[in-house]
Amino acid sequence: MATRTIKVDYLARVEGEASLKLVVRDGRVDQAQLSIFEPPRFFEAMLRDRDFTEAPDITARICGICPVAYQMSSVHAMENALGVTVDGPLRALRRLLYCGEWIESHTLHVYMLHAPDFLGYEGSVEMARDHGDLVRRGLDLKKAGNEIVALLGGREIHPINVRVGGFYRVPTKRDLAPLAERLKRAREAALATVQWTAGFDFPDRERDYTFVSVSHPDEYPFNEGRIVSNRGLDIATADYDSHFVESHEQHSTALYAQMRDGGSYLLGPLARYALNHDRLRPLAREAARDAGLGPVCRNPYRSIVVRAVEVLQACDEAIALIEAYEEPDHPAVAITPRAGIGFGATEAPRGMLFHRYRLDDDGSIAEARIIPPTSQNQASIEEDLANYAEGFLDLPDEALRHRCEQTVRNYDPCISCATHFLRLEVDRG
DSSP states (O other): OOEEEEEESSOSSSBSOEEEEEEEETTEEEEEEEEEOSOOOOHHHHHTTSBGGGHHHHHGGGOSSSHHHHHHHHHHHHHHHHTOOOOHHHHHHHHHHHHHHHHHHHHIIIIIIIHHHHHTOSSHHHHHHHOHHHHHHHHHHHHHHHHHHHHHHSSSSSOSSEETTEESSOOOHHHHHHHHHHHHHHHHHHHHHHHHHHTSOOOOOOOOOOBEEEEOSSSOOSSOSEEEETTSOEEOGGGHHHHEEEEOOTTOSSOEEEETTSOOOBOSHHHHHHHHGGGSOHHHHHHHHHTTOOSOOOOGGGHHHHHHHHHHHHHHHHHHHHHHOOOOSSSBOOOOOOOEEEEEEEEETTEEEEEEEEEOTTSBEEEEEEEOHHHHHHHHHHHHHHHHHGGGTTSOHHHHHHHHHHHHHTTOOBHHHHOOOOOOOOOOO
16 A cells, blocks of 8 residues: 655744644545644633633733734623623724734735745745845735734734723824824735735635634624524524534644534635625725635635735725724723623634633633634644645645645644643543
8 A cells, every 4th residue: 555644843834833744545645634732821721710801911912913803802702791882982993903903914924924835935035035025015014904903902912902891091083093094005005915916826726615704794704793604504602612512633732623513614714705705895895806706715725815805804994994983982881790601702813713701700700711713723724635635646745745834824823822722631550
């Protein structure tokens, strides 16, 4: 029996540490594994017995690339438990903050992590030697997102201005005015990014995914809505556990998530786009059409184009939010601690992020559960490796290894975030 094994001990150009293994027997993929071997970081345990007000600052430390997603999911879950609704200008500021994170995170992935795969470079440093103007455009676009997060969050990484009920400090219209002018230039760069990525040479691969995302009736999803799929799922966030389940696989420290009725599902740009295409702003929808996407995209290698469309969407919405902004009377709504269970699901750049908290009477956290997008996508990543690799088996080992790595990078995985929990059992005989 002819056996061929492709191993990548350390994946490059992803956030965190992981490896992959592909075993081929007699021309068929027998095994495809994405191994996440970072140690669990025990954030759920760290949150226990802390006051509910501490959750946004603690969860922001889970990820330096998408801290806003963790903060927003935690505050929505806490507000759900405490019976609090945040609307008006404060809600608009939350969407603006999320725009900033999408711009900086997606742009980092598009220009620095994923584009080298399509242009034949080992990484962004090598790419910059021949395409310095493109890399500078990407860095400038990313900076626009960072400036939003810095203004609203207090700093670019691990923001400190977010609180349950709103913010510690809110900007004035005068504070936001220079940002609006900056974003108009960023919007032009984002449109150019869609056009640039649309011209890449994409492998002709598609799969009939189960798409899952948050969905809002009037908005492209950031931080509010129901959980929906293209298979008819339409549930409240509180019903997440009735439809999704996690399990431990021996080769990974991250838990796998699957539908309770069996099968993997796909989170992230392709899912959001397919399930919410009609809620894109006109400029982003037109750019997607001109890029040849159509209302649904099932080719994961073209996810780089969809990410670029979402950057354009975020830039355009950020400008609209700033132009319509009216300063709130107070930076936050009043909160009274009480016992309760709260749920929150928001759309991190990589896909839906779920939080669940149980609070005691004094507002202390009795239980915390955080399910990141990469751990939910892990089963789908492995299925892509198995399905698509068979079409690349005629390639030499080095070229096949590259295709496998590119397949993983389609997801922009955040490996560190995915190592959220592990039950450890030691049998000493």
